Amino acid sequence: MATILPFRAVRPTRDKVSLLAARSYDSYTPAQVESRLRDNPFSFLHIINPGYKYQKEIEGEERYTLVRNRYQEFKEDGIFIQDEKASLYIYKIVNRDGLEFNGLVAAASAQDYESDVIKKHEDTLEYKETIFVKYLKTVGFNAEPVLLTYPDHDELANLIESVMQDRAEYEFTTTYRDTHYMWKVDDAVLVKRITAIFGEMETLYIADGHHRSSSSYLLAKELQSENNAHTGKEAYNYFMSYLIPESDLKIYEFNRLVKDLNGLTKEEFLIKLDALFRIENRGQEYYKPSKKHHFSMYLDGAFYSLYLRKNNYSIETALDALDAQILYKTILRPILGIEDLRNDHRIEYSHGKNDLAYVKTAVDRGDFKVGFGLVPVDTEELKQIANEGLKMPPKSTYIEPKLRSGVTIYEF
Known part of the structure; x- marks a missing residue:
């Protein structure tokens, strides 16, 4: 059965979230990166591209350390805050095409990844995993959630809809004309019920983020081997995920x-x-x-x-x-x-x-x-291939929604 947990997210203050949130780094052209780094001091791109401060390309472990330094500076400057209570985060995206995605940001279990409760449909590359494990171990956080999908569940949908009746903690529109909303859920009774619903689900499926999830799993194994007092409850045993119902998933070819x-x-x-x-x-x-x-x-x-x-x-x-x-x-x-x-x-x-x-x-x-x-591949094809333990060829699916980095951060 699937395990998800609330966590104390590090996140931008309400007045700066629209300035800080960034797409995946690879989705920007060099000119776009340059303009955002030059004109927006709050962009999350400053954290993941720390060499800009020195007008120098920096790679490898030196870059990872500087990423960690820039992240700490954003916290020290009050650009980031950390929630006092462990919470779940309901996240809604309405994209420029009018498609709506309603989901939940939470910590998913590396043990579930190992035991195939979280199922995969794509192969990963070992060299990418090795690089990303080193990166995660140095920086100590997830800034972009893995996209997981689950079977539609009426009660869960109603609970999410009830929370969305209140004013959102965040509401911002990007230059791509996608509008993002986020609600913090820290009510103990509601958190307990939502996590219990997931605890009744036999399977979750990775929709997007196979390298991020596999690297988080490998890091958990590495940190476990280094920790003589390992209990299984440490933060490194989990990774940040955005969970949406199967009916919300949009797959392009x-x-x-x-x-x-x-x-x-x-x-x-x-x-x-x-x-x-x-x-x-x-x-x-x-x-x-x-x-x-x-x-x-x-x-x-x-x-x-x-x-x-x-x-x-x-x-x-x-x-x-x-x-x-x-x-x-x-x-x-x-x-x-x-x-x-x-x-x-x-x-x-x-x-x-x-x-x-x-x-x-x-x-x-x-x-x-x-x-x-x-x-396009449909959701049932994706699930059937994952259920049979098979892997799709690379670039078989282009899946939405695409979340912004830096809106919620999971520290471990």
């Missing part, structure tokens, strides 16, 4: 772009595709697939529809039925020669919010030779 045809001519490539797909030239029509096992392809100024010939493809597991896996097993690996989807520089990915116009433009510009469009 990742389209694929490939730089060459692996030495094939256009005609030779199409003939090889014909063995496994029914192909139709759609010309300039923007063809976006609407069914599983249907794909769009943009090649040499034209869109094509590709329908899998199922009599020539064997489906034995949930992973075999995943469109990203089908594309890999039928086209990317055997025809285009792409074995390593994570590290081959000939392939790049574009999430579905960019749409097929992005794919067309990239190919027409000559940056890529061919692009493929997929249907």
